[in-house]
Amino acid sequence: MAEKTARRGLLIILSSPSGAGKSTLARRLRDWDPSIEFSISATTRKPREGEQHGREYFFVSEPEFKRSVTDGAMLEHAHVFGNFYGSPRGPVEAAIGAGRDVLFDIDWQGAQQIRNSPLDTNTLSIFLLPPSIRELRRRLEERGQDDAATIDRRMQKSWDEISHWDGYDFVLVNEDLQATEEKLKSIITAARLRRTQQPRLTEHVRKLQAEFEDRP
Numbered sequence: 748m749a750e751k752t753a754r755r756g757l758l759i760i761l762s763s764p765s766g767a768g769k770s771t772l773a774r775r776l777r778d779w780d781p782s783i784e785f786s787i788s789a790t791t792r793k794p795r796e797g798e799q800h801g802r803e804y805f806f807v808s809e810p811e812f813k814r815s816v817t818d819g820a821m822l823e824h825a826h827v828f829g830n831f832y833g834s835p836r837g838p839v840e841a842a843i844g845a846g847r848d849v850l851f852d853i854d855w856q857g858a859q860q861i862r863n864s865p866l867d868t869n870t871l872s873i874f875l876l877p878p879s880i881r882e883l884r885r886r887l888e889e890r891g892q893d894d895a896a897t898i899d900r901r902m903q904k905s906w907d908e909i910s911h912w913d914g915y916d917f918v919l920v921n922e923d924l925q926a927t928e929e930k931l932k933s934i935i936t937a938a939r940l941r942r943t944q945q946p947r948l949t950e951h952v953r954k955l956q957a958e959f960e961d962r963p
């Protein structure tokens with residue numbers, strides 16, 4: 748049987764209530780390591796000012812979204828804030844098959860579906876908590892992308908998301924942005940050093956063994 752020497756990429760899941768800092772941190776992680784691929788979700792929500800189809804999201808109609816789900820083209824999907832969101836399967840499988848890590852900004856329902864899938868052995872899930880509920884609201888207001896009613900709705904829903912914090916591998920309180928970024932990088936660096944993530948080590952150990960046996 749052929750030995751497996753190719754590394755499969757990690758599925759890095761980032762969840763938090765809206766406004767806790769997922770998008771900001773995801774951007775910083777990609778600047779740190781451009782080889783991390785971002786899973787671009789499909790959504791039925793309308794684009795915000797400045798958002799581009801195929802960059803932040805694939806903006807699709809509800810019938811299109813439902814067809815993708817029926818066709819099995821979504822790795823996971825969920826209904827969040829009155830809209831459908833899902834992670835297209837194809838790009839994720841291609842990336843991890845080629846050994847590239849994929850970052851997901853998805854809610855707890857999506858994280859749970861990936862955890863219960865055959866891909867679970869390769870996942871790393873991280874939950875971000877805000878330092879306080881007041882600060883969460885302040886960040887949503889400061890972001891300035893939603894009207895007051897939408898902010899109220901997101902705040903109402905925040906507990907739904909926070910209440911699932913204990914299903915994640917890692918939990919970070921995003922108080923100081925720089926400190927959270929450093930911790931995230933450490934988590935990813937450590938996960939990449941798992942023995943199972945380094946199949947090529949078998950070759951290295953074999954070389955060490957040959958050297959050991961040949962030593963004078």
Ligand code: GDP
Nearest residue numbers: 765766788824825827832833834852853854857
């Ligand atoms: P924001 O992240 O709060 O700025 O607002 P969005 O409308 O972009 O996202 C709303 C929620 O949907 C967030 O909790 C995202 O993590 C979640 N979400 C985005 N894409 C997906 C997806 O593909 N699957 C799932 N399950 N959740 C998603």
Ligand code: ADP
Nearest residue numbers: 765766767768769770771886890921922923924
């Ligand atoms: P999410 O993607 O989770 O909805 P964002 O990344 O859009 O959240 O962050 C919401 C707002 O909070 C943004 O304006 C962002 O600049 C700000 N923010 C994120 N993390 C911090 C932090 N640690 N301290 C202060 N502001 C932050």
